[in-house]
Each structure stands twice: as C-alpha cells, then as structure tokens.
Amino acid sequence: MRIDINCDVGEGMVNETLLMSYISSCNIASGGHFGTRKTIDKTIQLAIENDVLIGAHPSFPDKENFGRKVMNISKRELYKSIQNQLDLFLERLDQFNQKLHHIKPHGALYNLIAIDEVAAKNFVAAIQKYMQGVFLYVPYNSQIEGIAIQNDINIQYEAFGDRNYTEDLKLVSRKHKNAILTNPKEVYNHIYKMVVEGSVKTLQGNEKEIKADTFCIHGDNQKAQEILAFLSTEFSKKGFKIG
Template identity: 65%
Template sequence: MKVIDFNCDVGEGVENEHLLMSYISSCNIACGGHFGDEKSIDETIQLAIENKVKIGAHPSFPDKKNFGRKIMNISDEDLKKSIVFQLDLFQKCLEKKNEKLHHIKAHGALYHLIAKDKKAATVFVNTIKKYVEKAYLYVPYNSEIEKVAIENNINIKYEAFADRNYKNDLSLVSRTESNAVISNPTKVYEHVLNMIQNDRVKTVSNSLIKIKADTFCIHGDNQNALEILQEVTALLKTQNIQIA
C-alpha cells in the first residue's frame, strides 16, 4: 500500500474544520496574517489533536483585507516582523497544548512569490529557519524556495495542489481565471492519481509536466472541499493508496 499525505488550509473562518479533519493527515492553520487570532488557532489545534492530524503553521502577508492573496508592497524588515509575530503566536498556542510544530507552509501570494523570487525566498527562509529546526517546510517542486531551503539544510516536503489547475511552468492558474479551481471530485481524483502514479501533472494546455509531491493540498475554502475529500480518499483506497 502506498501512503500519501493530504493537507488542508484551515482556521480561515470557513468553520468547516470539524468536517474536514477526519479525511486529512496534516493541516495548515492560519496564524494571524491573512486570518486568525489566538482563539481560532487554539480551537483549530484542538480539532487537529482530536483527529490525530499533523499541525502546521500557515503564515502570510499581513493582509486580512485581501485574504493574503495579493502581493503587498512591504519592506523585507516589516515582512520579517510580521512572520515572526505570526509564528511566535502559533508556538505559544502549541505550547499551551504541549504540541510540536510539524511544518510551515506559506499562504497565498507569499507562497507564490517565494516560489519564483529567490530574494523573497531567502528572506522567508532566514526568517523561519529557527522555527523549523525539528519541522518541515512545505514547498512546490522545482521552485526557488525549494532551492534556498535545501541550501540552508531545512527539511522539506514537496507539495502539489489537488484542487488547482497548473500551467506548464508549474505555476498555478490565477484565481482570476474561471478554470483556476477544480471543484469536481472525480476531476480532482484523476488529477491527483496522475501525479501519484506518474510523477506528472496534466496542465491546462494538456501537457504532462514532471512534478514531485509528498503532500497534496485541498483548500478548506473550496466550496466542495468536504465532498472532494470524501470521494477522493475513497477512490484512492481502491488503488491501494492510503492517506496518513
């Protein structure tokens, strides 16, 4: 049996975490940048503990107005301060529960910026390095953040997106496009299975591009998130693939 990880962005105000947790194996909890505060972090960590889900922090640009999905015109120093604030808050919440950080995954525009911009990736890695000494950083395959993390001896896990369409350069189709998000569970299953079995992702131009993935993301704010997780996890089991 092949074992893979399914992760989900949670603690983002959708309030469906209690439904999703039993179908995933790791989670990325908003920690005050694009959404969240101490109360929401505490509550989501508790749900993860109850469902034996690995706990990750989900820092972002400090931009609740745009849900962290637009690149901010912010200095490196101010970005560092914000990320440190978010991760210190998250560590405080973990310590209250006597839990350890499993991973960090950047959110939204910050995630995509550090994937392609080496300078931004370096700033991010230098900021989070102390927090991931015994944890992982989730990174996209063949990205700048992957290279910088490896250079800094940070443990990484490759992430791919189960419910998002890709372009040939392995960037995601913009959310401004109608085909950015995959909401049909069967389509999500086919998308994921191809990546698992063939190490290839089918892009919107019907090309098959090499990709690596240790963990697959389903967005908690996808309107069909629960239905997708229920159907995809069931179908993967028929292929002797387990979520753990």
C-alpha cells in the same frame, strides 16, 4: 501505500469539523491573513482529536485581501510579521503540549517565494530559527526549494489537488475561470496521476514532471468536504491510505 492530504484551515470557513477526519496534515492560519488565539486554539484541538499533523500557515499581514495579493511592505516589516505569526502559533501549540510539524506559507507569499529568489531568501531568513525538526512545504522546481535546501531546511514537496497548473508548473491564476477544480472525480484523477506517474497535466493539456510528498485541498473550496470524502473512498479502493 500512504498519501498525505493537507488542508488550509482555521481561515473562517467554519468547516474544519467536516474536513479533519479526511486529512492527514493541516495548515492553520496564524494571524496574517486570518487567525486569532481563539481560532488557532479551536483548530489545534480539532487536529489533535483527529490525529492530524499540525502546521503553521503564515502570510502577508493582509486580512483585507486574505493574503492573496503581494503587499508593498519592507523586508524588515515582513520579516517581523512572519516571526510574530510563528511566535503566536508556537505559543498556542505549547498550551496543548504539541510540536510543530511543518510551515506552509499562504497565498501570495507562497507564490512569490516560488519565483522570486530575493523574497525566498528573506523568507528563509525569517523562519530559520523555527526549523529544527520542522518541514517546510514547497512547490517542486521553485526558488524557495533551492534556497531552503541550501540552508539545510527539511522540505516536503507540495502539489495542489484542486488547482490547475500552467506550463511552467505555476498555479493558474485565480482570476482564470479554470483555476480551481471543484469536481471530486477531476481532483482525484489529477492527484492520482501525480502519485502514480509523477506528472501533472497542465491547463494546456501537456504533461509535466512533478514531485509531491503532500497534496493540498483548499479548505475554502466550495466542494472541499465532498472532494475529500471522494478521495478517501477512491484511494482506498486502489490500496492507498490517507495518513
């Protein structure tokens, strides 16, 4: 039994060498909230060395706020920015003779297209030409899920191992003190419940149905390495392999 653990990397945390051996797919910052040719190349190389599937991680073009605030930007500007980020990323992948496995939007863009139908349609229009043989990571029961399916885009459901959920399966705001999980055992129990029972316990203590093909641990989580090492050990004991 396999579990896919993904991680947002290439974001300036300089911890990728510590994380890559524990994950099976990665989302590399593509120049919107963070990322240059140099950081993209370095992270791609680490992914190749660790046999990790490679994904692009486009966002609002907002390095100042690390892509975690919705930008007041026109549809055209955002469309062009997303394509510029993906063009840069694919150019770098070509230098390593690698294929793109998936696209995962970052931060505020990810959260926006999960709930806003118009934004989700605009995002799909921007990425459509890149999606041949490529997956889009989407949250379960979201606007982007439905729009992607309507446009024949292959999706993989993503859930977050180090984030708490609200009653409507949205991520608890980072402004909330209990938004982020840093205790490795809590993260393991959180993911294990989703894997085995297909449900997640919300911050309010209720259980909600959820689907997940891949589970994210944020690379900027202060306990990321400790969490990933713990997951690897504990899931192995249960007969699961991360990969």
